[in-house]
Amino acid sequence: MILVACGKEEVSLSPSQMKLFLQAVKEPVTAEEVVKSTELPIFKVRSSLRELTEAAYVENNGDQYTISQKGKEYLDQN
Amino acid sequence: MSEHNVEQAVSLPRIGDPAPQFEVNTTHGPIKLEDYKGSWLVLFSHPADFTPVCTTEFVAFQEIYPQLKELNTELLGLSVDSVQSHIAWVRNIQEKLGVKVEFPVIADLNKEVATKYGMIHPGESTTETNRAVFVIDDQQVIKAIIYYPLTTGRNMDEIVRLVKALQTTANHQVSTPANWNPGDKVVVPPPASQQQAEERANDEELEVVDWYLAKKELKE
Known part of the structure; x- marks a missing residue:
């Protein structure tokens, strides 16, 4: 269980990290492909894609990740 | 050693065991151990944020982080402190010592990971984790364990040397x-x-x- 005091941000990623990941999944890609395009470590890519999927910014189908409608709206507004 | 003590010792991870899985809150957001599959990991604990020996160690761990990354090895810190405390401390280290800590630090407030990995030694402290180091390979098997007491900062050159030696053994x-x-x-x-x-x-x-x-x- 993760302990939270006084509420919680929807995701732990910063705005610049959000944009980086959402741009990286505009087309269906695997986590390994996101590692190559972002040059981030695998643990960071896996944990971030999981957070973005749970918050519905990204859709996950098997090992593929794609930006969702909510994710596209975030990119349009930021 | 009594039968009870033997039972307790067996429950702790040992070299060659699968690394106990966890899902934790860190300074880089929620992380699962399985997120590291495919890379090696140096999981280490420190007694507490804003303490002197730990601060020197964090600076030194950050100094070896680029070398470890070249060895496909990540760093992951841990103590029984909150994420907010960790954030305040790493920001203080950057402000006072000019070193940006880039690796994540686990906020193990409920001591779940510390307990699973045997990082608290009650004979020394019942509330703080000691200076434990677990080297975990890319298949998530524990390859080496180091314990140092609260009073003694670790040798970073030895940690890098250890990772290189373990990888040489694994590869050759x-x-x-x-x-x-x-x-x-x-x-x-x-x-x-x-x-x-x-x-x-x-x-x-x-x-x-x-x-x-x-x-x-x-x-x-």
Whole structure:
């Protein structure tokens, strides 16, 4: 269980990290492909894609990740 | 040692065991151990944020982080403090010492990971984790464990050397002698038969001290 005091941000990623990941999944890609395009470590890519999927910014189908409608709206507004 | 103590000791992870899985809150957001599959990991604990020895260690861990990354190895810190405390501390380290801590730090407030990995030694402290280091390979198996007491900062060169030695063993099925560093000769496994021992004694490619102790150059 993760302990939270006084509420919680929807995701732990910063705005610049959000944009980086959402741009990286505009087309269906695997986590390994996101590692190559972002040059981030695998643990960071896996944990971030999981957070973005749970918050519905990204859709996950098997090992593929794609930006969702909510994710596209975030990119349009930021 | 009493039967009760033996039971407790067996429950702690040991070299060769699968690393106990966890899902934790960190300074880089929620992380699962399985997120590290495919890379090596140095999981280490420190007693507490905003304490002097730990601060020197965090600076030193950050200094070796680029070397570890070149070895496909990540760093992950841990203490029984909150994410907000960790954030305040790493920001203070950057402000006062000019070092940006780039690796994540686990906020193990409920001591779940500390307990699973045996990082709290009640004889020393019942509330703080000691200076434990777990080297976990890319298949999530524990390959080495180091424990230091609260009073004594760790040797970062040794941690880097240890990772290099473990990876050399994993990649080449050899052992490494005392004080080994990359470029030094490695130790070949002891002979398993009398015939092997006799042939080894005459092998010109080996530096044979005696039939049971032989070294060789490592060919890449």
